Each structure stands twice: as structure tokens, then as C-alpha cells.
Amino acid sequence: MAKYLTLDELDEALTHLRSEYRVLAPAYEHFGGRFAHTDNLVYQDIEQAADIVWQEKSHFSPNEVVLPVTQTLFHFHGDEIIQPSDNIKPILLFARSCDIHAFERLDHMYLKNGKNRDWYYDRLRKKVKLVLLECESSFENCFCVSMGTNKTDNYAAAVRFDDNGMAITIKDPSLQSYFDLLGVDQDFEPSFVTSNPVKVRTPDQVCDDPDKIRQILTGNPVWQEYDKRCIGCGRCTTSCPTCTCYSVFDISYNTEARIGERRRQQASCMTGNFTDMAGGHSFREKTGERLRYRALHKVNDYKARQGTDHMCVGCGRCDDRCPHYISFSNIINKMSDVVESAMNSAALEQQHD
Numbered sequence: 001m002a003k004y005l006t007l008d009e010l011d012e013a014l015t016h017l018r019s020e021y022r023v024l025a026p027a028y029e030h031f032g033g034r035f036a037h038t039d040n041l042v043y044q045d046i047e048q049a050a051d052i053v054w055q056e057k058s059h060f061s062p063n064e065v066v067l068p069v070t071q072t073l074f075h076f077h078g079d080e081i082i083q084p085s086d087n088i089k090p091i092l093l094f095a096r097s098c099d100i101h102a103f104e105r106l107d108h109m110y111l112k113n114g115k116n117r118d119w120y121y122d123r124l125r126k127k128v129k130l131v132l133l134e135c136e137s138s139f140e141n142c143f144c145v146s147m148g149t150n151k152t153d154n155y156a157a158a159v160r161f162d163d164n165g166m167a168i169t170i171k172d173p174s175l176q177s178y179f180d181l182l183g184v185d186q187d188f189e190p191s192f193v194t195s196n197p198v199k200v201r202t203p204d205q206v207c208d209d210p211d212k213i214r215q216i217l218t219g220n221p222v223w224q225e226y227d228k229r230c231i232g233c234g235r236c237t238t239s240c241p242t243c244t245c246y247s248v249f250d251i252s253y254n255t256e257a258r259i260g261e262r263r264r265q266q267a268s269c270m271t272g273n274f275t276d277m278a279g280g281h282s283f284r285e286k287t288g289e290r291l292r293y294r295a296l297h298k299v300n301d302y303k304a305r306q307g308t309d310h311m312c313v314g315c316g317r318c319d320d321r322c323p324h325y326i327s328f329s330n331i332i333n334k335m336s337d338v339v340e341s342a343m344n345s346a347a348l349e350q351q352h353d
Contacts, residue, residue: 001176002169003183010049010166016178017092018047024065025094025133026058027051033059034321043093052094054161057139061241061317062095063106066124073120073248073262086123092175094133094159097192098142098313101149102241103130105302105311109244113305120264129172132158134190141316143198143329149313151192158190200332202299202310206340210304213335214296216342222334223288229324230287234268236318236328237294242311245269269294295331 005013017023023046032040041053043062075082095103103125110121132155144150156172167188170176203213237243247267252260267274270290275283284290302311318328 001179002167002186002188003179004165004167004186004188005179005183006165007049009182013178013182014046014048020090021092021129022089023092023094024062025052026056027053034323049166052161054133057096057142057315057317057320059317059320060239061102061315062093062099063102063241063243065091065093065128066103066106066121067244067246067266068124070263070265071120073264075261076250077259088124088127091128092131092156093128094131096133096135096315097152098144098147098149098315099241100130100132100152100154101309101313102315103128104154105242105309105313106244108306129156129175130154131156132190134158134160135193136160138193138196139316141198141319141327141329142193142196142314143200143316144314145193145196146198146200146202147310147312147314150194150196158188160188160190196314198316198329200314200329201336202332203336203339204300204303206336207343210300213300213339216339217292217296217300217335220338222338223292226288226291226326227286229326230270230291231324232270232272232287232290233323234270235321235323236326237268237270238266239317239321241313241315241317242298243268245274269297291326291331295328295335298328299332299335 014023024043025046026041027044027046029040029042029044031037032042034040041056041059043058043060043064044051046052072084074084106121107125110118111125132152135150138144157168157170157175160167167186168179168183169188169190170179203217204210207213207216237245245267246264248262248264250257250260250262252258254260269275270287272285273282274290277283284293298312299310303309312328312332314329316329319326
């Protein structure tokens with residue numbers, strides 16, 4: 001089923017959809033931006049078509065839908081453990097192709113990794129229907145084509161916006177009734193970005209041994225530059241659609257600590273206290289070391305365990321958000337250059353032997 005809806009017809013469809021779903025899409029948070037008197041483009045509940053910002057890339061990813069910044073795991077009352085209520089409406093989520101791929105990474109980590117399913121993630125993930133938000137062209141700093149995330153067929157519906165309305169093709173039969181009496185029939189299949197100005201090559205393109213890549217890069221001086229440049233603020237991780245680090249802690253409601261709740265809260269491997277241990281010991285005290293850990297995780301270690309895809313989906317938000325203009329795409333290319341140079345040197349030494 002494919003149709004074209006005017007803005008008024010889309011508003012009518014949204015009214016019907018919101019009776020059953022939370023509809024989430026990129027929208028402006030006024031004066032919430034990184035600079036004074038600028039707006040933040042974040043995922044919010046949508047009430048009308050005019051709220052949806054389709055011309056720009058959102059500053060933050062939609063992963064907070066399934067990974068809330070703060071999430072109650074359970075309540076405790078003396079010796080009693082109480083499960084949090086499940087009164088969440090189903091969610092219709094407008095997302096770019098790279099972000100849909102990011103959900104696939106999250107699904108692997110939370111539903112398949114270690115042959116265990118994270119009950120809290122699973123409960124929210126089952127509520128989500130993904131609507132592909134077509135990219136008319138590449139945005140600044142995107143490198144989705146290099147990461148193979150520029151195309152997807154994993155969606156319940158796909159949409160293309162213009163100034164007058166929206167074209168939609170629906171794959172999920174449960175959504176069709178909301179559009180039966182609206183719009184005009186029109187053939188529509190989403191198109192995808194086929195080229196980005198930013199291009200990367202990942203280390204596995206020059207070496208097929210992830211252990212060797214890790215060995216070459218772990219002690220390499222290339223990371224020392226970021227001991228000074230990176231301030232460890234964590235902005236790159238809070239905007240990343242595949243970052244999953246969190247902390248778990250208890251909140252007590254009374255002085256006896258018998259009544260309260262256990263929460264998990266998003267955290268960042270880039271902040272200085274992330275690896276603090278009892279006794280005052282800490283791993284990766286330098287910011288360059290923490291950036292190395294994150295970079296290897298995104299474009300080497302995850303794929304080594306998962307087998308097919310890198311964790312990074314090339315959305316470029318980390319480049320967009322960094323206050324010191326550190327480019328993660330440049331870091332990936334530097335990593336590949338270092339690995340290639342080391343492999344060539346090893347090959348020359350073997351020839352001389």
C-alpha cells in the first residue's frame with residue numbers, strides 16, 4: 001500500500017495513530033541547543049505534521065526509546081521486590097536507515113549476546129514499530145555508505161516528506177487501516193543515499209585478524225594526540241545510537257534503606273570515573289586510552305564477536321557533537337593506516353629474513 005498525503009491529511013492520520021501509539025520523530029527542543037539561543041533536534045512525541053523536522057539529522061539518536069537515560073529495574077519494600085508497571089503504549093518511531101541498523105546492533109547486544117535476553121530492553125523493544133525516514137541526500141559528517149548502513153528493508157512503513165505532505169509505503173498490515181480513507185494512491189519506494197562526502201576504510205579491510213589489529217593499535221602512539229585534545233566530556237557517547245554503557249545503583253526512600261528502587265542509568269566510557277574500582281584503582285586514566293577503547297569497540301571488537309557488522313553505523317553524530325572537533329571518521333582512517341603500515345613493515349621483515 002502506497003499513498004501521498006497532504007499535511008492536513010497527515011495531521012488527521014496522526015490524530016488516529018496517537019489514540020493507539022506514541023508517535024516519536026525528530027522535533028526541535030527550543031533553546032536546548034549546544035550554543036546560546038539555539039535549538040536541539042531530539043526525538044519527541046509528535047502531535048502534528050509541522051512538528052516533524054525531516055530536513056535535518058537529529059542531534060541525538062532515537063535509542064533512548066529502548067534505552068532510557070534512567071530506568072527503574074524494580075522497587076523494593078523490605079523483603080518484597082516489586083516489578084515496575086508495564087503501561088507503555090506501542091511506539092511508532094520515525095528513524096533513518098543508519099538508526100534502524102543501530103537498533104539491529106542493540107538487538108544483538110541485549111537479546112542475543114551470551115544467549116540471554118535483557119528483560120527490560122525486550123519489553124520496550126517489542127513496543128516499537130520502525131518507520132523509515134528517507135534521507136534525500138547525505139548530511140554533514142555521515143559515512144553510512146562506508147559502514148554499509150545506508151540501506152535497509154527492516155521497517156513497518158517508509159516515508160518521504162516534502163513541503164506539501166508525505167509519501168508513504170506500508171509493509172505492516174496493522175498500520176493500513178489508519179490510512180485507508182486518506183490521501184491518494186501513488187507508487188512510492190524509498191530511495192537511499194549512495195555516496196557520502198566522508199569516506200572511511202575500517203581496519204579489517206587491511207587485516208582480517210581482529211586480534212592482530214588490537215595488538216597493533218593498543219600500544220600505538222597515535223592515541224597520545226587525544227590525551228590533550230579530548231576532554232572526556234562524553235558527548236560522543238550520549239549522541240551515539242549504539243552506545244550501551246550504564247551504571248546500576250539503588251535509591252532509598254527512607255533512612256533505613258528498606259524502601260526504594262534499583263535503577264540503571266546511561267553512562268559513558270569516555271568519562272574519567274567510568275572504570276573506577278574499589279580501592280581507588282582505575283583503568284584507562286588518559287583520555288586517549290579511553291578513546292582507543294571506544295574506537296576499537298566500534299570498528300573491531302564488536303564485529304570480532306558478532307561476526308558480520310561493525311558496531312558503528314556511520315551516522316556522524318559524534319563528529320557533530322564533539323566540542324573539540326575530533327572526527328571519529330578520521331580516527332577510523334588513522335587506525336587503518338597504522339595497521340596497514342605495521343602489516344607492510346612485518347611483511348618486509350619477513351622478506352629480509
